[in-house]
Amino acid sequence: MDQTLTLSGSERITVIESTPSRFEVEATYEPQGEKPPMHMHPGHAEEFTVLAGVLRVGYTDQERDYAAGESFEIPRGVAHRMWNAGDSTASVHWVSTPAGRVESFFRAMDALHRAGTTSLMAKAGVLRAHSDVMRPSSAITRLLVQVLGALRPTPTASPADVQPQGADPMTFRRHLATCLTFLLAAMIGYVGVSYLIDPGGTAPGFGMAAWPEGDAAAFLATKGARDLVTGILPLVLLFTRQRRALGWAMSIIAIVPLLDAALILSTGGSTAMAIWVHALTAVLTLGTGVLLLTERPKHPAAAANTTVPAQVSAPA
Missing domain, CATH: 2.60.120.10 (Jelly Rolls)
Structure with a gap:
């Protein structure tokens, strides 16, 4: 060495x-x-x-x-x-x-x-x-x-492992899942902050045919608080490297924009917003969850190197 x-x-x-x-x-x-x-x-x-x-x-x-x-x-x-x-x-x-x-x-x-x-x-x-x-x-x-x-995943510290090698599909998938998690969480958190700061100005972009106004607009702030927390949770799991738990969280979070799309369509709201914003967000979030849940360990070779005890023959 x-x-x-x-x-x-x-x-x-x-x-x-x-x-x-x-x-x-x-x-x-x-x-x-x-x-x-x-x-x-x-x-x-x-x-x-x-x-x-x-x-x-x-x-x-x-x-x-x-x-x-x-x-x-x-x-x-x-x-x-x-x-x-x-x-x-x-x-x-x-x-x-x-x-x-x-x-x-x-x-x-x-x-x-x-x-x-x-x-x-x-x-x-x-x-x-x-x-x-x-x-x-x-x-x-x-x-x-x-x-x-x-x-950016940590590179191996072994000089032998930094020699040029073929692309690893699993490494690409990990990169993709990490980037999607960060972007989706940031987007959800941004929406939450927007509803907290300017609920009346943000609501029209949701896609509903009508939304609370006046004193009733306070309900929009509660949506903002929930969106903000929903955006923070994936980041916490990402930074603490709980990737499998993150996969389940993203898969469950995908239900929220899917229900949003269904509610918009059922109340006569914007079809374009329902499909191209909410439904698409649901697909991306669920896809990210699937990527995370199907990841293999970063160093699968370690398991392959485990020594298997030799079988001992019974005495004749």
Whole structure:
């Protein structure tokens, strides 16, 4: 297994020791390197000793340069970032305790560079899968990681698995199901917010021949509240990776626009709205649910590799 890993365009590490209690590396930072975002580590602390050059460390309220021979610690949960702002290469001895899944995170980042897929969405997928190792300090950035990471599955950290291969139909289906879930949930949530903010102005677009007005329009706000919650539920299941539960939820939610279409048609409302908005939404939502429910595990080969005990012949 390769012991030299690329973490960014200007940062590489060489693994020295990897045990459950300790992950030890020597890191190299190129001159004028990119400044990473502020982040923290919820499950481990870090110890650094600068071996050569100067390493700049940014904290919440200050920045400090550490020269060769100086050491410092980053306790778990403390926001920080580090880079080489100087003109010569910096090398650092770096120990993470306990090791947890630190090595898994680093190898996943290295896999992105080996595969040439270092986009923001790709990195978000790795961060989302390793939130126990590294989390952005900004709440907005954490939300962005969750959204983008949900749309991009985490690449394998094994270099052997990043070689060019044929397209995997199941991977495409997972991507499609994830994108449809996000778009449908966002659309439903948007409709809910619209009914809460402007119920009278939103109701005519529903397709009914008539709708509540005056004081009775307050009923439209209750529809908005329910739509908003209906849009939030799939996102929660998506971000928490409960994909099978999400499949059942989407399949059940599909009943709502289907009933809406039936009610519009039965009360003399707009046929076009009933079919091309509500019925189509029902079909897309149900289709998404079916895609999710028929997904295979991401790594089915693991089951195939399970060792089957050899049969023992009975004594003659």
